[in-house]
Amino acid sequence: MxxxxxxxxxxxxxxxxxxxxxxxxxxxxxxxxxxxxxxxxSLTTTTTPTQTPAWLPYVNMWQSGNELVVEFYLPGVPKDSIELNVTEDTLTLSGKCPTPWGNNTPTIYRYEFPHGEFYRQMTLPFSVNPEKVSAKFENGVLRVTLTPISSTSKSHKVQIS
Known part of the structure; x- marks a missing residue:
């Protein structure tokens, strides 16, 4: 949108x-x-009651052939602060985007860039294999590629390259 x-x-x-x-x-x-x-x-996004995200990253999701592709727009977010977890029917993304001034307290006249913690949990349109997930973070965009499967639900932490 x-x-x-x-x-x-x-x-x-x-x-x-x-x-x-x-x-x-x-x-x-x-x-x-x-x-x-x-x-x-979006309608498929939820936040947990214990977490109040400071912002929600934009998301694109589409099916290409036999794969589900999900992209998250994460400008300024360091790769090592992103956590991605996948179950058979859910994708969960969380992390933190620091402010550019760190611990200093500048005089701010306008600041529209996202910062702080984020959390998104999305219900996937079909079941996927949590062990056959790839994720690549490049130029502020995290691209997650998932493969459909019918199996028991397990969670799997995904390494981001």
Missing amino acids: MLMTRERRPLRRTGLMSEFDRIHNLVDELMNEVFGSWVTP
């Missing part, structure tokens, strides 16, 4: 209509600041 924002052109309205325009612009800004483009969970 792509979130599109519209650019407002100044209108030369006066009176009541100018106030409506001002309120509309304020609501748009508030919605973008509160929800942003990073908090767009």
Whole structure:
């Protein structure tokens, strides 16, 4: 899902209509600041009651031939802070994206990049073999390739290359 924002052109309205325009612009800004483009969970995404993620990465999922491919958009996230677990019917991704300033406390004028902890658990569209999963992290995109199978449900921790 792509979130599109519209650019407002100044209108030369006066009176009541100018106030409506001002309120509309304020609501748009508030919605973008509160929800942003990073908090767009799909219907198949859940978070656990004990975890409140700071942000949710974008996800693409498609079937190509006999494989299910899932991509997560994780800009700025170090590979070693990503954890990926797969069961027969569920894919779980968690991790943390640090702030660029570390432990320092700078004066921030605008900061829209995602940071903090993330957690996504997705129900897969069909059963997969948790032991036949590959994952590659390149240019801020984690690509997970899964193979369908019918077997007993087990969890398997996936190494990311």
